Amino acid sequence: MDKELKPSDDPDRKKVSVTSFMRMKTEARRIVMVTSYDYPTAAIADAVGVDSVLVGDSYGMVVLGYENTIPVTVEELLPVCRAVRRGATRPLLIGDMPFMSFQISPEEAVRTAGRFVKEGGMEAVKVEGGSEASKVVESITRIGIPVLGHIGVTPQTATLYGGYRIQGRNAASSDKLVEDAKSLEKAGAFGIVLEMITEEVARVITETVSVPTIGIGSGRFCDGQVLVLHDIIGLYPSFKPKFAKRYVDVAAMIKNALQNFAADVRNGLFPEEQHVFRMEEDQRAKLDSKRKI
């Protein structure tokens, strides 16, 4: 791997802890979070100074090809967490608790969170849900594992109710979202992801709670922003959310590279001289003399 893409060993770049992550809100510094699901992209995220890397359950969709996030399991996510951990050391590392890994009981939730830390090398976990998740958030934080909340569109349950609907379009929905955020803050969440919430309501939530809000499709006034890596780099062919910004079309680049590779192989243009291994001259002479017999 290119030296520049190795995990940061720059001593001036400090490790992002939960405390420094939270401090960014009071210092009015915008927080940058991105998802990652492997060693190389985690290393790149670290090298460019991203503040936090989330091993999202979106892995199930953008890497494994599931239709939604429901099927992905803890067993599938843990090796991904370990790979990300090997790639990124400086950003705050957060593991996403998948569907049915925390809903049954707070005890089960604590056990799962513990696995993300102990077996996955994560430094915090994310839990979807508003006030209904606050007991779980409280139980996990009580044993010392930091929790990032997630309200608005919560894909694990939105799927079951028939799709993603923008939240906070009216007063009732707005009140509920503000209450959800307050209840997660009270339960000990160190930050809250706001997904697909109207900009006005996301702003009110951000001004109401003391912990950082991280927006995804929730406008310009959150304390930070998160996007799915594959949306940023154009590597998820099925769908591009309206709120995502594509900075590069990696799918097109891969397609082009593979077309060129296939054409070179078919036309005998690959491998070339520079790609082959050769015998020493004297060994080749011996081989040639044997072949002549």
Ligand code: KIV
């Ligand atoms: O799974 C995920 O990638 C997420 C983020 C988009 C917030 O939950």
